[in-house]
Amino acid sequence: xxxxxxxxxxxxxxxxxxxxxxxxxxxxxxxxxxxxxxxxxxxxxxxxxxxxxxxxxxxxxxxxxxxxxxxxxxxxxxxxxxxxxxxxxxxxxxxxxxxxxxxxxxxxxxxxxxxxxxxxxxxxxxxxxxxxxxxxxxxxxxxxxxxxxxxxxxxxxxxxxxxxxxxxxxxxxxxxxxxxxxxxxxxxxxxxxxxxxxxxxxxxxxxxxxxxxxxxxxxxxxxxxxxxxxxxxxxxxxxxxxxxxxxxxxxxxxxxxxxxxxxxxxxxxxxxxxxxxxxxxxxxxxxxxxxxxxxxxxxxxxxxxxxxxxxxxxxxxxxxxxxxxxxxxxxxxxxxxxxxxxxxxxxxxxxxxxxxxxxxxxxxxxxx
Ligand SMILES: NC(=O)c1ccc[n+]([C@@H]2O[C@H](COP(=O)([O-])OP(=O)(O)OC[C@H]3O[C@@H](n4cnc5c(N)ncnc54)[C@H](O)[C@@H]3O)[C@@H](O)[C@H]2O)c1
Ligand SMILES: [Zn+2]
Ligand SMILES: [Zn+2]
Numbered sequence: 001x002x003x004x005x006x007x008x009x010x011x012x013x014x015x016x017x018x019x020x021x022x023x024x025x026x027x028x029x030x031x032x033x034x035x036x037x038x039x040x041x042x043x044x045x046x047x048x049x050x051x052x053x054x055x056x057x058x059x060x061x062x063x064x065x066x067x068x069x070x071x072x073x074x075x076x077x078x079x080x081x082x083x084x085x086x087x088x089x090x091x092x093x094x095x096x097x098x099x100x101x102x103x104x105x106x107x108x109x110x111x112x113x114x115x116x117x118x119x120x121x122x123x124x125x126x127x128x129x130x131x132x133x134x135x136x137x138x139x140x141x142x143x144x145x146x147x148x149x150x151x152x153x154x155x156x157x158x159x160x161x162x163x164x165x166x167x168x169x170x171x172x173x174x175x176x177x178x179x180x181x182x183x184x185x186x187x188x189x190x191x192x193x194x195x196x197x198x199x200x201x202x203x204x205x206x207x208x209x210x211x212x213x214x215x216x217x218x219x220x221x222x223x224x225x226x227x228x229x230x231x232x233x234x235x236x237x238x239x240x241x242x243x244x245x246x247x248x249x250x251x252x253x254x255x256x257x258x259x260x261x262x263x264x265x266x267x268x269x270x271x272x273x274x275x276x277x278x279x280x281x282x283x284x285x286x287x288x289x290x291x292x293x294x295x296x297x298x299x300x301x302x303x304x305x306x307x308x309x310x311x312x313x314x315x316x317x318x319x320x321x322x323x324x325x326x327x328x329x330x331x332x333x334x335x336x337x338x339x340x341x342x343x344x345x346x347x348x349x350x351x352x353x354x355x356x357x358x359x360x361x362x363x364x365x366x367x368x
Contacts, residue, residue, distance in 0.1 A: 004367060005058045005123070005142035006347045007131060011049040014348040015141065017061070020131055022144050023122045024186035025071035030147050032083060036341070037140035038062030039350050039362040041196065041264065042287055046112075046135065047351070050290045052140040057132030060088075061111075063140030064165035065366075067152070074149045081160045083152040086317025087111070088137030091150055096116075102312045111136045113321030114335060122146035140165070142346060143366045153321045163336055166197065166361050167321045169312065174201030174262065174311015176320050177283050178209060182258050188213050189256040191247055193238075193272050194263035195204035195223040196354075197338055198285055200230055200261050204333050215250065217243045222355040226337070238268075247275040247285040253306050261286050266294040277303030339363050 003022050005017035025031040037060045046053045053059070063085040067077045079082060089096050093105035104110070106117070114132030115121050122133040123142075133139045138147045174197065183191055190206045192199045195218040206214050207230070216227030217236045224235040236246045247256055255277035257341060261269045264286030273282045273296055282309060301307065313320060327333035338361040342350040350362035 002126065003142055003144045004344065005139070006060070006344060007056050008047055008059055009051070009056050011047065011055060015047070017345045017347065019126055020058075020123050020142070021126055022142075025069050025074075025146065027072040027116045028074060028079060028149050029303065030067055030074060030083075030149055030152050031069045031200060032063065032065045032085060032145050032147060032152070034063050034140055034143055034145050034366045035065040035069045036162045036165050036363050036365045037064070038170060039347070039354060039364060040166065040170045041354065042169065043141075044355060045264075045349055051287065052112050053135055054132045057114045057135065058139035058142050059135050060141030060145075061136030061138055062165040062168040063138050063145050063172065064161045064168070065145070066161070068074065068144065070149070070296055076102060076149050077154050082155050082159055084155060084164045084168050084317075084321050085138045085140065085145065085147050086151050086153050086172075086321060087312050088148055088151045091172070099316070100314075101316050102314050110134070136169070139365065141344070143344070151317070153317050155322070155325060159325065160205035162365065163339060164325065165363060166283050166335065166339065167324050168317070170197040170361065171201045171324060172313040172317065172320045173285060174198040174294045174313065175205040175324055175333070176262060176315050177285055177310045178202050179320070180313060180315040181308065181310045182260070182281055184209050184211050184258050185312060187212050188258060189213035189215070189251065189277075190258040190273055191215040191217060191243070191256045191272070192260050192262060193268050194241065194261070194286065195227045196262065199260065199262035200227060200338060200360065201335065202262065203227055203230050207368040208327070208332060213250075213256070215247060215256065223357070223360070244271050244274045255280060257281075257337055259283070264288050264291050269294050269333065270296065273300060273305065273307055276300070276305050279306070281306040281308060335361070341365055343367070
């Protein structure tokens with residue numbers, strides 16, 4: 001089938017929108033007509049070669065749409081079902097069997113190899129050579145995407161599917177980090193470093209959990225204002241203030257119970273650890289440049305503090321995505337306010353607008 005997709009031809013270069021062909025779904029696969037897809041900072045990281053993904057290939061990992069066809073053995077969804085396409089997982093490794101799907105042992109190749117496990121791609125140039133597919137098991141910057149039955153989360157027939165793609169990664173990542181990983185008790189304090197789509201989702205979840213001190217830290221004034229509207233009790237402009245000093249002052253010298261690093265900058269990660277109370281927990285979410293390392297004062301960690309990487313908000317897409325849809329419907333997770341729509345052929349503008357801090361969550365609408 002002929003489709004239109006934004007192809008990463010060369011690293012560090014703009015994506016090129018063009019015609020490709022996509023396979024028919026094989027056993028266990030689901031072909032989805034993409035209605036819209038979120039753009040996550042991780043797409044830019046892959047474009048810039050800080051996350052491995054082979055070229056030429058199609059990025060995008062926050063797809064939502066309508067099932068067009070299913071392969072043999074697929075029973076979870078059928079043609080016509082509306083779906084959000086979540087992170088892939090194999091279902092049979094020890095971590096999947098233990099219910100820890102985000103740490104599926106097969107996850108690295110499933111998200112970055114650019115192919116199915118047998119090495120074949122679902123995409124090719126018209127009549128020609130393969131183009132890498134299956135970025136995060138989906139490659140959603142495309143009018144059709146191929147994924148696995150396990151990845152899709154069916155949503156209601158009347159769900160606003162055009163809006164829901166960002167729940168597949170960025171919004172689940174922030175909210176899930178708080179709901180599933182940090183699980184702060186009522187009355188605790190949390191500082192969120194970086195209030196992009198991920199950080200603001202974490203903030204909304206922290207409010208739901210009953211955190212009574214929620215400090216938002218960013219360099220973009222508009223994001224800090226939105227953070228205040230979303231429930232931040234204090235904000236810190238990292239452009240003019242040292243966040244560690246400011247957080248110690250706010251807490252009478254104690255530091256905060258929980259911090260979340262949502263910028264991808266290891267200098268900020270150091271701040272997020274140094275601002276912790278004893279025995280606090282720092283969640284590491286941001287994706288730093290390839291090979292980045294960080295150092296900590298040994299005593300900081302020895303004295304009971306935890307530094308914890310958190311992938312995709314942990315938990316399971318099947319649980320988290322419907323919960324966030326319900327919370328949005330109830331007015332308690334207004335992520336629709338973060339979204340600005342672009343057309344597929346504006347993909348590079350969308351990525352640049354996000355990088356400049358002008359748009360929090362770009363969503364690409366697909367042509368019919
Ligand atoms: N761990 C995961 O599973 C996972 C999943 C999705 C995204 N991510 C990563 O999470 C990070 C956040 O994603 P996003 O989509 O919200 O990105 P974003 O670019 O929209 O947000 C990052 C925010 O950090 C702010 N910032 C930059 N430098 C800062 C500094 N020195 N101090 C304070 N704030 C600063 C920016 O102004 C921006 O608002 C990215 O690095 C992304 O790659 C990780
Ligand atoms: Zn697995
Ligand atoms: Zn992402």
